[in-house]
Amino acid sequence: MKSVLVCGAGGFIGSHLVKRLKREGCWVRGVDLKHPPFCPTAADDFIQGDLRDPALCAEAFDREFSEVWQLAADMGGAGYIFTGDNDAQVMHNSAQINLNILEACRQHGAGRVFYSSSACVYPEHNQTDPDKPTTEEGTVYPAAPDSEYGWEKLFSERMYLAYGRNYGMPVRIARYHNIFGPEGAWNDGREKVPAAVCRKVAEAADGGSIEIWGDGLQTRSFLYIDECLEGSLRLMRSAWPGPVNIGSDQMVSINELARLAMRIAGKNLSLEHVPGPLGVRGRNSDNRLIARKLGWAPSQPLEAGLKKTYAWIEQQVMSGQATAHRPRATIPP
Ligand code: NAD
Known part of the structure; x- marks a missing residue:
């Protein structure tokens, strides 16, 4: 049976992902500051704790997982990440979580590591025209995200890619575009x-x-949660190592x-x-790369x-x- 770790399993995408992985017959451990607020977790084991704490990470990674899904982040909608009031906290908390998780993966081994990045990494200057925004994956550099949340995601993407290169860790990176459900x-x-x-x-x-x-x-x-999970699972199990948009193009x-x-x-x-x-x-999701690399793209x-x-x-x-x-x-x- 596949052993899977879901970081951020108390959150929106994480709690749905746990349900999906359970349906596929995996043994799932979830970690989060909180349990899912709207229904009991489907995880076999749930550790309630703070992933900014390396000791908690060591506890969560006390075995080798064939898949580690990293969805934990200090995040929210425009009212949370675009006011500027939470910038320091968002950057500090999420970067700390990612630093700890990558080190834990390196020390304990992980078959594959999935990182949930965001469309917020794309440069602001390519998204000024409401009719023709650009989010083709390669246009992310030269970097100019419009929020500190986006800058942290970009930094962490680079860190996941660096661990992939230097330690042979297979990482998969999704740039989610407005997931809802x-x-x-x-x-x-x-x-x-x-x-x-x-x-x-x-x-x-x-x-x-x-x-x-x-x-x-x-x-x-806006991408409905079921298609987000479908795309994420396909990406995780694919051979494509680069960041990919997972979003709707409607x-x-x-x-x-x-x-x-x-x-x-x-x-x-x-x-x-x-x-x-x-x-x-x-902003719109450019789905040409996902269609090419995974032979699938959201369509609902x-x-x-x-x-x-x-x-x-x-x-x-x-x-x-x-x-x-x-x-x-x-x-x-
Ligand atoms: P969410 O806020 O519902 O889930 C994130 C979870 O991380 C929360 O349950 C939170 O408690 C947990 N968390 C935060 N800090 C933690 C800590 N220190 N220790 C342990 N757990 C901690 O968000 P979501 O919508 O499920 O998003 C999941 C991931 O996808 C996030 O990384 C987010 O940035 C990314 N993402 C989401 C969207 C979207 O539209 N939902 C878009 C782009 C990227």
Whole structure:
């Protein structure tokens, strides 16, 4: 039986990944500061602890794993990573986690190591046109990410690649583009735009309005969690060692995303544009490399995933949790 370690197993992508790996018959150990908030973990073994602590890493890596999935990071949506208020903490926490995990992999051995990077590594100047942003993998240099979160991801990508070169460690790097789905952050200040939009629509009375940050003409693409996992597993088990985009290439404006959520909800709402943290003007996933190297690329329409996500968020709102506002997952300094 394959022994697998999932770092960040209490998070959105990590908790879904654990379920998928269990369905495939793996023995899974999860590690995270917290258990998954919305359903019990499917992991065989779950260590609750801080991956910034090398002693915790030593405990988690007390055996050789055929796969190590590194998804732990100090992260959140635009309201968390683009305000500037959390920059030092985001960089310090995530870099420390990656330093520790790589050393633990080197010392204890790991069959393959997966690192979850981000579309936030791409240069800001290639993403100023909302209709024609560039995220072809090779355009990441000369580097100019628009957030410290992106700079940390780029630094860590390089560190994973260096460990791969110098220690013969097989690493796989995905650059995720806006992954969404049920059982993700939706009201704790770390939620991303699809969850935030679904929550606002679910909370609004028909005929009312919802707030959208900026003019809503900024563009993005959004990938449903199932296809994110499919792409990640295919990448992990492929022979391709370089960073690859894992995202949808169905680009929409934030206004279009909001209108889609309204249509799904059957509500007629107006959009109230207010100032807020925005990120780049346009972003879409360039899927040419993934299609070439893996013979596969995401293909599901946004609407299919948004329907499932809206249904889950509406259920959370109806069960009265929206007003309670979950406490933030706190990461001590
Ligand atoms: P998430 O915040 O839900 O999961 C990250 C998990 O890491 C959390 O459960 C958190 O508690 C854990 N963590 C943070 N600090 C830790 C520490 N010191 N020790 C142990 N655990 C710690 O995020 P997610 O959406 O599941 O993202 C997973 C990975 O994918 C992250 O690395 C993220 O940067 C990357 N990513 C995600 C997206 C996306 O759209 N969701 C996009 C690009 C990249």
